[in-house]
Amino acid sequence: MTSTDVARETGLSRATVSFVLNDTPNQSIPQATRQRVLEAAARLGYTPYAPARTLRSGRSDLIVCELPDWPQSPTMAEFVDRAGEVLAEAGYTLVTHVHTDRPGGLGRLCAALAPAAVFGMRPFPPQDVEAMRRARVGVILPPPQAGSGDDLGASVWTTGIGRMQAEHLIAKGHTRIACALPDDPRVSDLSAGRAAGAAQACADAGLPAPARSPVPLDIDGAAGVVSAWRASPDAPTAVCAYNDEVALALLAGMRRLGLSAPGDLAVIGADDIPAARFAAPPLTTIALDSGDLGAHLARALLRTLDGEEQDLTLAPHGVHVVERESA
Template sequence: MSEHPRRVTSADVAELAGVSRATVSYVLNDTPRQTISPSTRTRVLDAAARLGYAPSAAARTLRTGRSDVVLCLLPDWPIGPEVGSMLGNLSAALARHGYTFVVHPGNREDRPIGEIWKAITPAAVIAYTEFTEGEIAAMRAAGVALVVGLFGHGRHQDRRELEVPQQLVGRRQAAHLAATGHGRIGYAYPDDERVRIFAEPRLAGVRAEYSDRGLRGPAVETVALDAVPASHAVRRWQSAGVTGICAYNDEVALAVLAGVRLLGLRAPADLAVIGVDDIAPARLAVPALTTVTTDQVAMAAYLSATVVAAINGRPAPDVPSADLIRLVHRESA
């Protein structure tokens, strides 16, 4: 006797439902232009559920020429609440389009990119780093829709870009500080090089907002997640006449607040601080942290629509930037 249970097949479903295998295939694949009665469709679906039948992904790939998998090549990022929320919402949004979302974290040194996508044969690949010309050509030749999630346009004209409006995040921060009377501001830059892809456009947004208002750009300091070095940055900002800080994210903002307290200063009286992400500790800080947050559900809907458009050769949708970023006003700024 075999040690492993036999895989349930479409023939088993057909036998239990009392229909042909072709009918099972038509129902489970929702094949158009087939006249199948509601009662027959219900019998097939009930039989498949009772048997725990799952169509073979390999067989589907052979039949259609591609899988229903969307592969996300995630860089060596710290997976914090915001990135986790982004991935969870994107997985749910793609599922509504009939696609399975698979995330592969790491870097190119761990395993060559070609080995990863060839092992899965995805319908599309999302990535947040540049590909070489050879990698792009290989994926195109295999019928993989490449969706590169860069923050800005890359040099390749034949690929899709995910215009994540990180600059708008910085603009929202800067606009709030400018509106509350802070003519000289600073920017708390993260000391983690892995998140530079987010930090640079956010800083660019802060600079652009103050430039548009005819105000001087931010004094930039790299801030570690430690109160003592953060206090040194606070001292330098004070010497430069800075009264408000845009932080890369809430964690960096909390480090700035810790540095303020260490020096016996107060926020916002001595230094106003605004973060990004609205993580739970931001609400518990003293003072509670003013921040900006992204509507991750709307972002996921936009990203999934962009992926589906790329797979089907349609134009990408516009970024819903007007409603994507909002201010959460608390006590720190």
């Protein structure tokens, strides 16, 4: 259905219908006529033709969120869902684009979609920023000067979580702590950041730096890591797992060896995925309100679109320890 169909249905001129449907300012159209057009448009199922609107305004109502090439966990899904809800309330549609190593992919996407804005968790490479500028993307968040390769949410996603994990274990009396890292190269930077946060907490408490070991997501491999830890002269008594999946692998490997948490080895995860509460024993973990973080970034983006100064301060509430039985 087009505006011509609406004009035919109402018996009004195409110009009048166009003024109403586009909410054109400075037009003295009676309210009754406006209502007549809007009711006919709804009855016919009329929707604006997006390419035409983009040509008129120079940009679409789309906003692109570039996601890191991380496994798409429930935490990331919640982040995207809440960001999308906030943007939808303001009349925008969120489109996600997963980062790849292929150069120019984001620039080509922006050239095709003409989005109103693009945002992500990391500063974009200069070549991508230039491509987005050529595509007339008005708002890029974070801006190129946001940092030197650091994640926009580093204090929340990485070091903050690792520090909180270690601090919880230290408060429980543990003095020899290990970090269980994933063996997935896509999250190597993220996992290194969490391990660094745990190391900071240990250093502040006067404890040695945590041992770091990759833990495969299979029972035999996890059991092998636990065995190696226990055979070392400074065997750890507690482990900061990169996330709940790694923590669950450790618990399964421990059961294979006849060990249990927290008596033989305390384990704390991160993300508080639904399976964490059903682990044996139920998993102590760090909960991050990623939905709050997504909403926070979306609101910051909307403020920037309204011409306000960019505010990249990330201080989402709800990052806390969920204490269960494994640590």
